[in-house]
Amino acid sequence: MKFQAVKIILLCSLITLFLVACKETDIQVYNTPKETPKESLAMASKKDHDIRWKSPSNWEELPKSNFRIGNYKVSKGNRSAELSISPLPKGAGSLGANINRWRGQLQLPPQTQEELQKEIKTKQINNKVFTLVEITSQIKQKNNDVQKMLISIVTDHDTTYFIKFNGSSSVINSEKKNFISFLETIKFHD
Amino acid sequence: MIKKIIQRCASLTISNICLSGFFVLVFWSTMSQTKKGIFIVQKEFFQSFFIWWAPVEGIKIPIFIGGLIFGGLLVINLIASIIYHRLYKFKKWGLFLVHVGLLMLLLGGWLSSLLTTETQMKIKEGQTQFYSESSRAAELVFIDRSNPAHDRVISIPDTLLAKQGTITHPDLPFSVRIDHYYLNAQLTMRQFTEKNIQTEPLQGVGSRLIVNPLKPVVKDELMNLQTAKITLLDQNQAIGSWLVSMALNPRQSVTYKGKTYDLSLRQARYYNPYSLTLTKFTHERYPGTDIPKSFSSAVILDDPEMGENRNVLIYMNHPLRYRGKTFFQASFGENDTLTVFQVVENPLWLEPYISSILIAFGLLLHFIIRLGQGAKKRV
Structure with missing residues (x-):
């Protein structure tokens, strides 16, 4: 009887070891249904982007991409501007470095930290601090207008959302109120 | 000699120590959940031999016995009890079933922790x-999309990446050397002013990014963004180096010997x-x-x-x-x-129900047997 008990224990141990060994992961090769490859997406460490907003009725919704979780176009005659909402990991470049990068896109020279501070405004909306930056190019375009960027940055958990309104300055100036109202509709789901 | 060992193992003191130990572990782990996620807590308290304390980084001191030792001792204690008290005899079948039920509950719980995937x-x-993704495990995948009917995936689990060696597989025309592996990292765009930070040239999007290693996260709602720098080799000749990261879900690809593979580090898929x-x-x-x-x-x-x-x-x-x-x-x-x-x-999801039924049935049987014995004595 004793030996029988020992045998049972040994058998149980072997089964256990076998099951544990099965759990060991190794290189796997398998076929999957065809999948359309996605474009690059720099995701934050939060699993989902729980951000909601309501866009003004005159903004035309454009297809989203993995970089842009929100994408709109505003047109006034032959002039237009695009608004995008892009999530990036918190701390993706300092604010100063980002502003200078945007300035570079508008062919403006970089600014010192002191000069940059004057450009940055903040606004408290729904218990979140939104940073606001306005940059206008000095180079006139063919339609006598200049390019402008109106950018708002807000951080929720580990994600920084860049809300970038970029395009013709006349469109952006006339839509500034709508832009602020749009920011006021933004809510985060905790 | 063997009888003496079995007698010692069957001691009720061991049962009491183990049950008290589990009581402490349950209380302590519940309190720990204010700071840590349930997954980490289960691993630290119940799926480990000791509870470790790290006063400074790199030094770990065991401060209490973990669930594996208490559980293991209790299993030995229960088996020894069955043998020593000869519970397999007909008159003691009630107690035998109770012991077997408890054993199944303990072993089933342990096996479930190993076999369950969430x-x-x-x-x-x-x-x-078609698939679900793991919140914790990652996989480095090479995807051959040349077949119009399906994609062929060669998946290397993160456990192999963490070892930072060179990986070969017959389905890959090259070997993969893991140069750097980060359990959690943040990627930032390289600033125009920061020159020559990257000493080794990288292919693809990685050439424009800087890797900032981060401490692993312990909360359930957060995810470690595993990152690695890999070099593909053909007979020790480097084909190129890539940065792959869960923070980056890009379409990076490598074409070698006429075949194109998409490569990415992503959440492990099932x-x-x-x-x-x-x-x-x-x-x-x-x-x-x-x-x-x-x-x-x-x-x-x-x-x-x-x-x-x-x-x-x-x-x-x-x-x-x-x-x-x-x-x-x-x-x-x-x-x-x-x-x-x-x-x-969880392939063992029915097991706790069966164990509980066995225990309940065993207690009932034991009660009936004792009742019968009592009645006989009276007669």
Whole structure:
């Protein structure tokens, strides 16, 4: 009887070891249904982007991409501007470095930290601090207008959302109120 | 000699010590959940031999016995009791069943911790999904999309990446050397002013990024963004180096010997032979508030193998159980157009019920036997 008990224990141990060994992961090769490859997406460490907003009725919704979780176009005659909402990991470049990068896109020279501070405004909306930056190019375009960027940055958990309104300055100036109202509709789901 | 060892092992003192130990562990681990996620807590307290304390980085001191030792001792104690007290004899079958039930409960719990997989399936409205993803494990994948019928995936688990060696596989025309591996990292764009930070040239998007290593996260709602720098080699000749990261979900590819492979480091995927299509996600809130009242997902389950095609409504406390997996409604996102299911696969999910029935039946049997014995004595 004793030996029988020992045998049972040994058998149980072997089964256990076998099951544990099965759990060991190794290189796997398998076929999957065809999948359309996605474009690059720099995701934050939060699993989902729980951000909601309501866009003004005159903004035309454009297809989203993995970089842009929100994408709109505003047109006034032959002039237009695009608004995008892009999530990036918190701390993706300092604010100063980002502003200078945007300035570079508008062919403006970089600014010192002191000069940059004057450009940055903040606004408290729904218990979140939104940073606001306005940059206008000095180079006139063919339609006598200049390019402008109106950018708002807000951080929720580990994600920084860049809300970038970029395009013709006349469109952006006339839509500034709508832009602020749009920011006021933004809510985060905790 | 053997009898003496069995007698010592069958001691009731061991049972009491183990049960008290478990009591402490349950209390302590519950308190720890204020700072850490349940997964980490289970691993630290119940799936370990000791509870470790790290006063400074790099030094770990065991401060208490972990669940594996208490559990192991209790298993030995129960087996020894069965043998020493000869519980297998007919008159003691009640107690025998109780002991076997307890053994099954303990061993089943341990095996479940090893065999259970918990993943998440995210589906957008109108989308059909075949796979669920792990929140913790990652995989480095090389995908050959040349076949028009299907994609061929060669998946290297993160456990192999962490070893930072050179990996070879007959399905890959090159070997993969893991140069650097980070359990958690953040990627930032390289500033124009920061020159020559990157000493080694990288292919693809990695050449424009800087890796900032981060401490691993311990909360359930956060995810480690595993990152690695890899070099592909053909007979020790470097083909090129790439930065792969879960923070980056890019389409990077390598073409070698006429074949193109997409490569990425992503959440480990678990493919099903069937699909779920989300037809509608409903999120009801209490009027005038953002507090969720209920949420439900209407899905179409399509399984050509089993000839199954039906509508299913998954909502709180009403999961879908199908082919060994349970799909629970867990979360939602993207302006209520995306649903998240917690997918649990536990091959031993029936085991606690069977153990409990055995224990209950054993106690009843023991009571009846003792009652019969008592009645006989009186007579």
